Amino acid sequence: MSQIQAPIIETDDNSISLPPSSRSPFKVMLMQFKKNKRAMVGLWMVIIFVLVAIFAPFIAPYDPIKQNMDIMLQPPSADHLFGTDEFGRDMFSRVIYGAQISLMVGIVGVLISLVIGVALGTISGYFGGKIDALIMRIIDIFMAFPSFLLALAIVSVLGPGMGNVMIAIGLFSVPTFARLSRSSVLSVKGKEYIEAAKSMGATNTLIIFKHVIPNSIAPIIVLSTLRIATAILTAAGLSFLGMGAQPPTPEWGAMLSTGREYLRSAPHVSTIPGLAIMFMVLSFNMLGDGLRDALDPRGKR
Amino acid sequence: MISYILKRLLQMIPTLIGVSIIVFILIHSVPGDPARMVAGPEANEQDIERVRDRLGLNDPLHIQYGNYVIGLLKGDLGTSMRSDRPVLEEILTRFPTTIILTTMAIIIMVIIGLLAGIFSATKPNSLLDNTTMMFSLFGISMPVFWLGLMLILAFSYYIPILPSGGNSGFKHFILPAFAVGLSSSAILARLTRSSLLEVIHQDYVRTARAKGVKERSVIFVHALKNALIPIITIIGLEFGSLLGGAVLTETVFSMNGIGRFIIQSIQFRDYPAIQGSILFIATIFVIVNLIVDLCYSLVDPRVKYD
Numbered sequence: 001m002s003q004i005q006a007p008i009i010e011t012d013d014n015s016i017s018l019p020p021s022s023r024s025p026f027k028v029m030l031m032q033f034k035k036n037k038r039a040m041v042g043l044w045m046v047i048i049f050v051l052v053a054i055f056a057p058f059i060a061p062y063d064p065i066k067q068n069m070d071i072m073l074q075p076p077s078a079d080h081l082f083g084t085d086e087f088g089r090d091m092f093s094r095v096i097y098g099a100q101i102s103l104m105v106g107i108v109g110v111l112i113s114l115v116i117g118v119a120l121g122t123i124s125g126y127f128g129g130k131i132d133a134l135i136m137r138i139i140d141i142f143m144a145f146p147s148f149l150l151a152l153a154i155v156s157v158l159g160p161g162m163g164n165v166m167i168a169i170g171l172f173s174v175p176t177f178a179r180l181s182r183s184s185v186l187s188v189k190g191k192e193y194i195e196a197a198k199s200m201g202a203t204n205t206l207i208i209f210k211h212v213i214p215n216s217i218a219p220i221i222v223l224s225t226l227r228i229a230t231a232i233l234t235a236a237g238l239s240f241l242g243m244g245a246q247p248p249t250p251e252w253g254a255m256l257s258t259g260r261e262y263l264r265s266a267p268h269v270s271t272i273p274g275l276a277i278m279f280m281v282l283s284f285n286m287l288g289d290g291l292r293d294a295l296d297p298r299g300k301r
Numbered sequence: 302m303i304s305y306i307l308k309r310l311l312q313m314i315p316t317l318i319g320v321s322i323i324v325f326i327l328i329h330s331v332p333g334d335p336a337r338m339v340a341g342p343e344a345n346e347q348d349i350e351r352v353r354d355r356l357g358l359n360d361p362l363h364i365q366y367g368n369y370v371i372g373l374l375k376g377d378l379g380t381s382m383r384s385d386r387p388v389l390e391e392i393l394t395r396f397p398t399t400i401i402l403t404t405m406a407i408i409i410m411v412i413i414g415l416l417a418g419i420f421s422a423t424k425p426n427s428l429l430d431n432t433t434m435m436f437s438l439f440g441i442s443m444p445v446f447w448l449g450l451m452l453i454l455a456f457s458y459y460i461p462i463l464p465s466g467g468n469s470g471f472k473h474f475i476l477p478a479f480a481v482g483l484s485s486s487a488i489l490a491r492l493t494r495s496s497l498l499e500v501i502h503q504d505y506v507r508t509a510r511a512k513g514v515k516e517r518s519v520i521f522v523h524a525l526k527n528a529l530i531p532i533i534t535i536i537g538l539e540f541g542s543l544l545g546g547a548v549l550t551e552t553v554f555s556m557n558g559i560g561r562f563i564i565q566s567i568q569f570r571d572y573p574a575i576q577g578s579i580l581f582i583a584t585i586f587v588i589v590n591l592i593v594d595l596c597y598s599l600v601d602p603r604v605k606y607d
Contacts, residue, residue: 137315137319138319140316140319141316141319141320141323142323144316144317144319144320144583144586144587144590145320145323145545145579145582145583145586146541146542146543146544146545146546146582146583146586147542147545148542148545148546148548148549149544149545149548149563149579149582149583150545152545152548152563152567153324153327153575153579154327156331156567156575157327157328157330157331229442233442233444236444237444237445237446237546237549240444240446240549240552241548241549241552241564243567253444256444256446256447256450259450260450260553263450263453263454263458264454264458267454270447270450271450271451271454273447274443274444274447274450274451277444277447278439278442278443278444278447279442281442281443281444282438282439282442285438285441285442286438289438
């Protein structure tokens, strides 16, 4: 949204130049973020999903894996809000518990790529030279794989299962994080305060952790939020192919996959998990978009 | 220009070598014994040993890799363990399905995504813009395999006008191409909108308007041309991710392309097949990226190569 206001804010920007102490970039970002309605909706949706995941045992009316063959493939009703699946399990309870799994995969997966990617990118950008060339060369090679295919290949080697999906998802985002953090490190590297720290005899480790990372972290936060959305989608895709969560785990992608067989007779079995995936991914995308706009009010990308 | 193309082609070689090493290491770190699988459940130790020998699995890894690369240079991707036919042959018989599907999806994506993005950018913050952007936000958040199933539900079951699967004729490609194309158009629409908005406020656009150039030609000729670089980049990237995503689409629509071949090979642990098809797709992706880079200079003469 903020892109449209570009010319107005630009003139604004020139006149504001407040001393950095009175308005930290973080505060400016927070203000911008609060003004963005879509971002706030995204934030609230994320909070709701997190709460649903935490309190799943209290919200879910039934046991998500308890079978009851008498009531299989029933359409949504008052008793079973989202209907039942092919084993007579309550879909509503399964969808509620599914939130735990998808959130977990998304967050853990992104944490893995965040740690590895930021480490590689920072080392690469800060030290430059041969290390930089080597790391970037390897990253380039990984970028030559379409990302879903890379995740699939990793899972196919490690074997199916949610733990391995997290690892695969973690690895497949590493190049993106490494590139971004490298470029943001490069942009702060030449700043005076780094020079100052160096001339005062600070060690590289200290400079990296105290000055470089904190000052280049903002775009990383935005990327993390957006990558959680991608990670959830990818994990669902892997489970859909049978490479992720194994039965009877109530994972949304896997639920959708089993629902395929009953698409004609009981469409709710695959429709509802798909909607759940979409709304969770949507909430992280909205939040991420909002953070990005808040970070860069002029809408430059 | 020609020397640049040559240089880039040469640069592809180390990348492809890297790709082949990664795929090779990945596939060879799989737990489980492929020889045992090929030999079948009733084979005794001797049989298994013989199979292992025949497949060259007893050689040290670097020798195995060396043999593999020599084979690659001869156009030999190995032999499928499942069908006993050359992997390359298996891939090439399935490739047309995947490439037709991907190309159709890209065309749909470009038409819908570009138009939606342009309309949004010309009337920023209007109702049309907000609706389009809301739709595209939903579009990028939607699992493509789910959209595929919903399209099958709508156009094969409720209004039975299109087949739900298979790949025997043009009709079979319509639903899958729309499923993939629609999701990708959401990404393109967002990107087109933001890159157009970025150039639309620049001086030369204002000058064009001041000169009295028609609004339509201001947008399509002056502004769009300069917003094309990020747009071309995303089209190239999407091409790659669609090739990878073919795994999902082809599964949903039961199409016999490379994607489904990969899944079947993974289920059978058909290493040469997995290795070959991943390598094949990665190579195509690398080539597409090269083409994208070359396109930059066509749309923007400021981009110079040396």
